[in-house]
Amino acid sequence: MHQPHQPAPPVIGYTADGQPFYLTQPTTYTAPLVSYQPAPHPVLVQPGPPYLPSQPLNMPPARDPWPARLAAGGVGIGAAGVGLGFLLQTLAAATTGLGLLAAVLALAWLLKSNHSGGGRGAVNVSVNVSNRNR
Template sequence: MNTTNPQAYAAPVLYTPDGTPYYATAPAAAPLALYQPPAPLPVPLQHPGPALAYLPAQHTPVPLPTPVPVRDPWPARLLAGGIGVGAGGLGLGFLLQTLAAATTGLGLLVAALGVLYLLKNSGGAGGRAGQGAVNVSVNVTNRNR
């Protein structure tokens, strides 16, 4: 059985001066302040004119810091290269698989069209049967007589 005071865990309700409630989980370190919108921006200065706008700024060059030599990250480059080679191989495999499927489909289409052409033009019984009557003329001469 819980013997602690159940009201100790409730978040206290505090109110702003205008009566708006807000809930705090811990006592505020300082009294809350109302939101004050930021002051308006100052009026921008007038443009000095085209003659002064294009004059180069006068400054002294700042020397660049010397680069610090760093270690060559060869393990990272090897890993990146291996991932790149693997991804390229996977992509090439997908490309070849797609090409094989496309050529197989085209081959089956050509075969089906060829079978349809043969069925249409052969009459179904093979040879030239069903093409109609054929005139045959045979002349045989025997030279040994």
């Protein structure tokens, strides 16, 4: 039995020398057309009033916890100082490493270069001394 949403199997033809090839067929859709039906809109629920804890109306305002704020600020400033110290230490180590690398490369270039005095190799020297006062 043919299902409505399954494509039809391809038809295979053969040439005169026996080579197979697929015969093209126009594509047909067997499913019935359905008109567009928009999805129903969701029901919006109105939020209620925000939760407020019950407090007596005649309660005096709480004291300002200035010691706690002062301690928290001191901890924050101390942590920022430690972080800044680590940053500067890392920066110093990086610049020291780059400086040492530049010095090693400059020394290698000077030793390799022919512009230095010791880089030319052996020199033959011939000295003739004559004493005319003999």
